[in-house]
Each structure stands twice: as C-alpha cells, then as structure tokens.
Amino acid sequence: MFSVPQTLQNVLKELLIQLQDRHYRVFYTHWVDTAILRLAILASSDLQDEEFAPVYLVMRFLRQRRPAVLSLLLRAMMTLSQRGEMARKMEVMLPDLMWVLQYGNKAIKMKALVIFRNVMAQLEREKASPIAVRLAEFLLPFFDDELSQLRKISISLFRDLMKMVVGNDKRKMKNMVRLGLLPLFFRMSDQVQSVAKVQI
Known part of the structure; x- marks a missing residue:
C-alpha cells in the first residue's frame, strides 16, 4: 500500500x-x-x-x-x-x-x-531558490557519511539544487559549492561506484 x-x-x-x-x-x-x-x-x-x-x-x-x-x-x-x-x-x-x-x-x-x-522538483524556481540554498548547507556533512546511500542521495540532490537557484541566491550557492568541493573531489574515488559516479 x-x-x-x-x-x-x-x-x-x-x-x-x-x-x-x-x-x-x-x-x-x-x-x-x-x-x-x-x-x-x-x-x-x-x-x-x-x-x-x-x-x-x-x-x-x-x-x-x-x-x-x-x-x-x-x-x-x-x-x-x-x-x-x-x-x-x-x-x-x-x-x-x-x-x-x-x-x-x-x-x-x-x-x-x-x-x-x-x-523541490515541483516548485517554481523563485520559490525553490532560497530553500535550495538553506538545504545545501544541511547536505554538506552527508558527503562524508559512512552510509554510502546517504552520500549518494545527498550529492545527487546537491547537484539538483545548484540548478534551482536564481538571482542573489546564486552567490550564496557558490559559497556552498566552494565548501563542498574538497569532499566532492575525494568522493570521485569513492569505493562505492554508485557514489563515485554521481556528477556535480
């Protein structure tokens, strides 16, 4: 059900x-x-x-x-x-x-x-944009989580959020991306292939 x-x-x-x-x-x-x-x-x-x-x-x-x-x-x-x-x-x-x-x-x-x-996929970009920036900050710690499924979905969602931001939120999102670049770089060689293949 x-x-x-x-x-x-x-x-x-x-x-x-x-x-x-x-x-x-x-x-x-x-x-x-x-x-x-x-x-x-x-x-x-x-x-x-x-x-x-x-x-x-x-x-x-x-x-x-x-x-x-x-x-x-x-x-x-x-x-x-x-x-x-x-x-x-x-x-x-x-x-x-x-x-x-x-x-x-x-x-x-x-x-x-x-x-x-x-x-988030159902919201207009103007509504989604500020939410995307706030959510991105919550996702960053999950990039290094011990649970591979959590790493995978957080990285994939982070990628989707980057496409949703508009206007002044773009600058804030760029800061989030900078904070996530190093852990994302290391995840490119993740032992779990499904995580390593997620592209930002």
Missing part, C-alpha cells in the same frame, strides 16, 4: 471520511495524536494547498520524536510526494524536514531527502 501513490491516497482519503463520521470535532479528539489521521488529511484532495498549510502548522506532525512513528509518516510521504499535487502541499513542511535532517537517524534522514527531492 505504501509504495503505490494512488492506492495509498485512496485508502487514506476513505479513512479520513470514516474518522470524521465517527468523531464530530475530529481535530480536537485523541485522534489528533495518531499518524494515520495526519496522513489522511494530507492525502485529501479536497484540501487545497493553501488550506493545508494552516492545518499542518497547527499540527506540526513532523516534530514527532518517536522514530518509529516518524519513519512511518515519512515513508507514506515519500509515496504521496510522487504525485505533483501532493508534493506541492508539502512545501509548508520543508522547514520541519530540515529539522528532521538535524535530529533524525540515518534511515529517517534518507527518507526526508527523498521527499525533499520530490517536493
């Missing part, structure tokens, strides 16, 4: 209907503490991008500190973010995804980076 966007979206939307039928003021009940309700709200196609933002900002469910629950949320978000309309809703979550990059474990960071990649 988690791997098929349309199936996951339909299941979550139906679940949201059931929860709302069962509890009149659903946002003020104990269901607000469950990951499923929050995913269902995100998957609801009736909730437009601009309407989803205030709902999320009240809930801030990516600040969940239980790794198992956060991992579940991110896994579903990875699938949902494959659909353009879902990915655009997730723009409001990006600051909290950066928080996840700071405090999550490696598996959680990997999921967050996949979501970043999917969401």
Whole structure:
C-alpha cells in the first residue's frame, strides 16, 4: 500500500471520511495524536494547498520524536510526494524536514531527502531558490557519511539544487559549492561506484 501513490491516497482519503463520521470535532479528539489521521488529511484532495498549510502548522506532525512513528509518516510521504499535487502541499513542511535532517537517524534522514527531492522538483524556481540554498548547507556533512546511500542521495540532490537557484541566491550557492568541493573531489574515488559516479 505504501509504495503505490494512488492506492495509498485512496485508502487514506476513505479513512479520513470514516474518522470524521465517527468523531464530530475530529481535530480536537485523541485522534489528533495518531499518524494515520495526519496522513489522511494530507492525502485529501479536497484540501487545497493553501488550506493545508494552516492545518499542518497547527499540527506540526513532523516534530514527532518517536522514530518509529516518524519513519512511518515519512515513508507514506515519500509515496504521496510522487504525485505533483501532493508534493506541492508539502512545501509548508520543508522547514520541519530540515529539522528532521538535524535530529533524525540515518534511515529517517534518507527518507526526508527523498521527499525533499520530490517536493523541490515541483516548485517554481523563485520559490525553490532560497530553500535550495538553506538545504545545501544541511547536505554538506552527508558527503562524508559512512552510509554510502546517504552520500549518494545527498550529492545527487546537491547537484539538483545548484540548478534551482536564481538571482542573489546564486552567490550564496557558490559559497556552498566552494565548501563542498574538497569532499566532492575525494568522493570521485569513492569505493562505492554508485557514489563515485554521481556528477556535480
């Protein structure tokens, strides 16, 4: 279910209907503490991008500190973010995804980076540009991570971010690139071929 966007979206939307039928003021009940309700709200196609933002900002469910629950949320978000309309809703979550990059474990960071990649690809360059500069700074430490998959996705995402910057952000991004040149040079001879082949 988690791997098929349309199936996951339909299941979550139906679940949201059931929860709302069962509890009149659903946002003020104990269901607000469950990951499923929050995913269902995100998957609801009736909730437009601009309407989803205030709902999320009240809930801030990516600040969940239980790794198992956060991992579940991110896994579903990875699938949902494959659909353009879902990915655009997730723009409001990006600051909290950066928080996840700071405090999550490696598996959680990997999921967050996949979501970043999917969401950023759906944003107009004017919106993506300042986010790209901030995100690039978070990626630099991952270039030397012991986990090869984390090295690979961070370098690949960094490359994509460089293409998104416009205007004054280009100068800031150049500074990020300078900071990353040395570790990237060493990664060209990475023992893991898939990492070594990633081109900036």
